[in-house]
Structures are given as C-alpha cells and as structure tokens.
Amino acid sequence: MTRARASIGFEDDISDFDAIDPAEWAVGTPARTRPETGTTQRAAEATGFRSREGRGGTPPETTPDLLPRMAADAPQTRSAPRRRRTGRNAQFNLKARPDTIESFCAVADANGWGLGETLEQAVQLLLREYGAHGKSE
Numbered sequence: 241m242t243r244a245r246a247s248i249g250f251e252d253d254i255s256d257f258d259a260i261d262p263a264e265w266a267v268g269t270p271a272r273t274r275p276e277t278g279t280t281q282r283a284a285e286a287t288g289f290r291s292r293e294g295r296g297g298t299p300p301e302t303t304p305d306l307l308p309r310m311a312a313d314a315p316q317t318r319s320a321p322r323r324r325r326t327g328r329n330a331q332f333n334l335k336a337r338p339d340t341i342e343s344f345c346a347v348a349d350a351n352g353w354g355l356g357e358t359l360e361q362a363v364q365l366l367l368r369e370y371g372a373h374g375k376s377e
Contacts, residue, residue: 326354326356326357328356332359344358
C-alpha cells in the first residue's frame with residue numbers, strides 16, 4: 241500500500257556516510273584571544289575613556305552624624321519630580337494637531353499637573369458641561 245520514495249539522484253554520490261567527518265565541515269569564527277593585562281587600560285587612558293567602576297578604595301564614611309553636614313554641603317536646588325505614583329496604568333494614544341498638544345501641555349504646566357491629571361480634569365469639565373450623553377441642540 242505504501243509506495244517507494246522517488247529518487248532525487250544523490251544516493252550514487254555518497255555511498256558510505258561513515259566516511260564523512262563533520263569536523264572537516266566546522267564553520268565559525270575563531271575564538272578571540274584576550275589582550276595582555278594593561279593593554280586595554282593603556283588604550284582607554286590614551287583615548288580619554290573614564291571608567292564607571294570604582295577604584296577599589298573604601299567608600300566614604302556616611303554615619304548618621306555626618307548626614308546633616310552632607311545635606312548642608314549639597315546644593316539646595318531641587319528639580320521637579322519627574323515620576324508620580326498615580327495608580328494610572330492604562331495607555332491612551334491619540335493624534336492631535338501640534339497647536340492642540342502645545343495648549344494641552346501649557347494648561348498642565350500652568351497648573352502643575354501631569355498630563356494624565358490634566359486629561360482627568362478636562363474630562364470632568366466636559367462631563368459637567370455636556371453630561372455623559374452630550375447636549376442636544
């Protein structure tokens with residue numbers, strides 16, 4: 241009931257599969273050799289690279305009695321917080337004209353609101369003005 245598979249013509253070329261050595265066919269990149277110790281350090285110094293790793297020394301002392309002094313030495317300028325914990329976790333994307341986006345951001349900045357809070361305030365105003373179903377004319 242089963243028929244023999246059709247020949248594709250390669251069985252005459254390879255009669256002994258044990259004669260094939262896969263190691264001869266190995267293709268790949270050769271293993272990298274690590275540079276000598278200090279070579280990378282000298283190259284980094286020559287190009288002005290600054291490492292982010294510590295120098296291996298002991299960390300500065302930060303005992304509780306030093307913290308008030310450290311705070312007094314720190315600059316007193318504070319940047320505005322960039323991240324707020326609001327509980328909002330749904331994304332809302334829309335397209336608008338650039339001038340509309342600028343106006344929206346201007347309202348947010350003038351009131352000290354984030355963009356999500358500005359949207360919530362706008363929705364409340366729209367609901368108050370038009371209701372949930374809109375005004376009939």
